[in-house]
Amino acid sequence: MPATFVVVPLWQGSISSRAMSLADGAAAIRGDLPSAATLTVDVPAEAGESLGTGIRRYSALRRVRERTDEMLETAPAPAIIIGGDCGAALAGVAHASRHAEGDLAVLWLDAHPDLNTPDSSPSGGFGGMTLRHIAGEGIDGLALSPETRVAPERLVLGGIRAIDAEEHRFIEEHGIDVLTVDDLADPEVVIAAIESTGASRVFVHIDLDVLDPSAMGGLSYPMPFGVHAPVLVDLVKAVVARFPLAGAAIAGFAPSSPESADDDLPTILRLVGALAGGAADRRAGTAAVAG
Numbered sequence: 001m002p003a004t005f006v007v008v009p010l011w012q013g014s015i016s017s018r019a020m021s022l023a024d025g026a027a028a029i030r031g032d033l034p035s036a037a038t039l040t041v042d043v044p045a046e047a048g049e050s051l052g053t054g055i056r057r058y059s060a061l062r063r064v065r066e067r068t069d070e071m072l073e074t075a076p077a078p079a080i081i082i083g084g085d086c087g088a089a090l091a092g093v094a095h096a097s098r099h100a101e102g103d104l105a106v107l108w109l110d111a112h113p114d115l116n117t118p119d120s121s122p123s124g125g126f127g128g129m130t131l132r133h134i135a136g137e138g139i140d141g142l143a144l145s146p147e148t149r150v151a152p153e154r155l156v157l158g159g160i161r162a163i164d165a166e167e168h169r170f171i172e173e174h175g176i177d178v179l180t181v182d183d184l185a186d187p188e189v190v191i192a193a194i195e196s197t198g199a200s201r202v203f204v205h206i207d208l209d210v211l212d213p214s215a216m217g218g219l220s221y222p223m224p225f226g227v228h229a230p231v232l233v234d235l236v237k238a239v240v241a242r243f244p245l246a247g248a249a250i251a252g253f254a255p256s257s258p259e260s261a262d263d264d265l266p267t268i269l270r271l272v273g274a275l276a277g278g279a280a281d282r283r284a285g286t287a288a289v290a291g
């Protein structure tokens, strides 16, 4: 049985001038997914209001969260979320956590930790606060509930290259493992970090800006010295061979034009295949082999 894909063309969590190209990116990926296994969340066209939360476009983000929750309610695990901005991962982690009954680690592969609070955020963009809300801190309607939140000690960050002051403080306070781009080349290092959380299942989040900008043109926050695409594909294969995949998200695809989307899609589809292949192998009852 193939994985279920849930396309969330969310852009309201990004404050980039290219935010709306995140919706185009989601649509471009969707065009290559098996339609019978793919659901799409209806994202409102309007930007939305912060309503005093400190999160720009909060009202739209909350509506999309609710719609994604509804769509996931009857979906089997694992669901693979296709963003959109990183905020699209939120409902996916809640769904995975519910199915895993809390026995869940989150591997956050991203150039940014996304651990800001509404107070500490330099931008007000929810994308940069997503993981903090997954840990259960933040604004009502977005922060995960006590039943589904993932404790900071169960977060493993990888490929991070731009950390804000409050994010640094939170990482230090909780002793969160932050793996470098070089670490990601050795799947055993990553697997050991996930094992040390004590959880037996994993949610894999990939913000495409974890990749080196030479590997991907359609990024709204290109950040030098990232991971190379074949290394990331091999890592994902190894991780899903070791841990049952509870869910996943791919976020941050912001192509500047349909033509440039075509250049990046093969890489994105290899990552989708690495995630979905692990899910399918598990369901068939065979242990997937990394490689």
Ligand SMILES: NC(=[NH2+])NCCC[C@H](N)C(=O)O
Pocket (backbone or CB within 6 Å): 014, 086, 112, 114, 116, 121, 122, 123, 124, 125, 127, 128, 129, 164, 207, 221
């Ligand atoms: N998922 C993202 N787009 N992260 C970018 C975050 C940038 C910056 N740290 C912020 O909070 O605004």
